[in-house]
Amino acid sequence: MTAWSTLSTEQLSALRERLRADFARLTSNRLSLDLTRGKPGAAQLDLSNGIDDTINGDYRSREGIDVRNYGGLRGLVEARELGSEIMDVPATNILVSGNSSLSLMYLAMETALRNGLSQGMTPWQKSGRVRVLTPVPGYDRHFALTAALGVEMLNVALTDTGPDMQAVQELVRTDSSIKGIWCVPKYANPTGCIYSDETVRQIAELPHIAAAEDFIVFWDNAYAVHDLEFPPLKLASLFEAAQIAGTQDHIVQFGSTSKITFAGAGIAFVGSAESVLARLEERISVMTVGPDKLNQLRHARFLLGRVTEHMQGHAQILKPKFTMVADKLESALGGLGIASWTNPRGGYFVSLDVMPGLAKRVVALAKEAGLAMTAAGATFPYGLDPEDRNIRIAPTFAEPDALEAAMDVLTLCVKIATIESMIDQ
Numbered sequence: 001m002t003a004w005s006t007l008s009t010e011q012l013s014a015l016r017e018r019l020r021a022d023f024a025r026l027t028s029n030r031l032s033l034d035l036t037r038g039k040p041g042a043a044q045l046d047l048s049n050g051i052d053d054t055i056n057g058d059y060r061s062r063e064g065i066d067v068r069n070y071g072g073l074r075g076l077v078e079a080r081e082l083g084s085e086i087m088d089v090p091a092t093n094i095l096v097s098g099n100s101s102l103s104l105m106y107l108a109m110e111t112a113l114r115n116g117l118s119q120g121m122t123p124w125q126k127s128g129r130v131r132v133l134t135p136v137p138g139y140d141r142h143f144a145l146t147a148a149l150g151v152e153m154l155n156v157a158l159t160d161t162g163p164d165m166q167a168v169q170e171l172v173r174t175d176s177s178i179k180g181i182w183c184v185p186k187y188a189n190p191t192g193c194i195y196s197d198e199t200v201r202q203i204a205e206l207p208h209i210a211a212a213e214d215f216i217v218f219w220d221n222a223y224a225v226h227d228l229e230f231p232p233l234k235l236a237s238l239f240e241a242a243q244i245a246g247t248q249d250h251i252v253q254f255g256s257t258s259k260i261t262f263a264g265a266g267i268a269f270v271g272s273a274e275s276v277l278a279r280l281e282e283r284i285s286v287m288t289v290g291p292d293k294l295n296q297l298r299h300a301r302f303l304l305g306r307v308t309e310h311m312q313g314h315a316q317i318l319k320p321k322f323t324m325v326a327d328k329l330e331s332a333l334g335g336l337g338i339a340s341w342t343n344p345r346g347g348y349f350v351s352l353d354v355m356p357g358l359a360k361r362v363v364a365l366a367k368e369a370g371l372a373m374t375a376a377g378a379t380f381p382y383g384l385d386p387e388d389r390n391i392r393i394a395p396t397f398a399e400p401d402a403l404e405a406a407m408d409v410l411t412l413c414v415k416i417a418t419i420e421s422m423i424d425q
Contacts, residue, residue, distance in 0.1 A: 001335035004422065016419045022412055023369065031370030033406040038189070038348035039397040040259050040314075047313045048261040054301035059294070067293035073281050079267060079296035082304045086224055087255045089239045089271035095280060097291050101256040101268040104280075105218060106145050108252050108270065111283055112179070112216055113149055118249050118275035121214050124151075124179050132218075133171065133181040135163040137351060137379035137390045139189040142182045142220070146381070153381040154178065158191060162199035169202070169209060176211035180218055186235045187223040190351040190379055190392040192344020197236040204241035207250035219253040223347040225311050226259060228319045232308075233345060239271065248273035257299055259348065260310065267292075267299050321395045321403055325350050328404070332411035338418045341393075350393040351379075352410075358417045359388045365413035371406050 004012070059068050061076045074080070075096025084091040097104055111117055113124045124130045130151050134143065135158040146153055154171065157164040162185065172178050183203065185195040195203070207215045219238055227233065242251045249272070257266035270280060303310060326343050329352070333339045341352045354362055359376035366373050374392045377383040393410070395403055 003335065003337040004418070005337055009423065012419055012423050016416075016423060019412065019416050019419060023365070023416055026369045026409060026412065029370070031405065031409065033371040033398070033402055033409065035394050035398065035403075035406050035410070036372050036374050037397065038259075038394040040263055041317065041397050041399070043317050044259075044314055044396070045262060047310065048302070051261060051298050051302045054298050055294070059297075061293070061297055065293070067297045070290040072290050072293055073284055073288075074277070075267075075291060076293055076296045076300065078300035078304060079293075080269075082300050082307075083255065083269035083271065085304065085307050086257070086260075087221055087253055087269055087271050088224070088235070088237050089253055093239070093273065093277070094269050094271045095277050096296055097268045097270070097284070099256070099258065099264060099266045099268060099295075101220070101222065101254045101258070101270075102141055102145065104268055104270045105142070105220065105254055106149075107280060107283060108216075108218065108254075109145065109151070109180075110149055111279060112214070113151065115279070115283070116214070117216055117252070118273070118279050121249075124214060127176070127179075127212075127214075129177040130179050131175075131177050132179060133163070133168060134381050135182065135188075136381070137190055137385075137392070138182065139184055139220070140374075140378040142218075143381040146182075151179075155381065158188060158193065160193050162188075162193065162195035162203075165199055165202045168206070172206055172210040172212070172215065174211060178210070179212050179214060180216040181206065183217065183219050184223070185219060185221055185238070186233075187226060187344055187347025189222070189347070190349035190390075191342045192347045192349060192351070193342070194233055194235060200236040200238055201241050204238055204245045204247055204251065207247040208245060215250060217251045219251060221253060221255050222259075224255055225307055226314070226348065227311060227346040228315050228322060229345050230308070230312055230315065249275045252276060257303070260303070260307070260314075261299060265295065267296050318396060321398070321400065322350070324400065324403060325393060325395050325407060328407035328411060332408075333414060336415075339414055348394065348396050350395065352391040352393055352414075353389050354391065354414055355418055355421065356387040356389050358414075358421055359385060359391050361417040361420075362391060362410075362413045365416055366410055369409045369413065371409040371413075373410070
């Protein structure tokens, strides 16, 4: 295709009229399409329909615990082993909870803020100003959680190999108000990047170089096993890197089965040093006398030892959707010089960058045409994308026909917003 920057004003004007005509036809169709949230589709959920059959009247765990009763704040041994298989953390260093890893993240940050994350660690709130680093574009729920606790956020760029570690290291060395960093290390939301081995090593060493003695790494490995290709890409072990660095009690890792089995009825994991798990268990003990161990048992029986096999089933459903998104973006926008996008090898999202100042306009046009998108700016703290250019695409929930139609709408909206801007300028 011809780059639009080479077109004359007359050519751009003629093209704009053709695009507007296409848009008018779309809006007349009264479409109702949705690419907002990264939810599993129905076919993915169906992969776990046999999970209830694993109980079959047998409510005893491997250790003989009656899972229908109270107790067991750390979780069943077999559920912790499942967490180890998913998270690459020893089972002895894992606590298993309810269906939401996000609630565990909130608990961990709130504990760091008000109590100190482990014995002898000073609560953040006693040191005055509290900030955490947020690699961007990133995960909106991390940002909402952090803001809800009154913790400030400081952006650092997310590169193809993880956060810009030179910037991260310079910031944490010189500013004691920076108490932590959020990380989505494998198939990061929304770009799909994977942290390099060197980035993992450097992150494990951050607590040593940080001016804040109570610096914490929040490692949300939400897409640890959500590969589209097999054998899967390997993420270096942060647990092993932290052992070498001696920073285990400053590292907290999170994961869940929410996009592996049933999104609303999974189990969640937190992995860390014993001192951290003991503090979290102490906090949890005032909220509950025990988690849903029946759900833990059915997950362990259903998944333990066969996570990769199960995720290959997910990949068979998802890979064609991601391929379609890539093909649509390339065929509609490739070579025009007006947008760029990621081609992830796993995870749940594709990140689209349009020309600066146009993301909100693109999303507004899409809404007008009947396509709901995640709000422009959602991938940045406080909803403020300083360049107004990033758009998150969530292809997993839509059926293939709807996804194809949605991508046609989205790429048309990108073209219209861009050509409007070019002609105005």
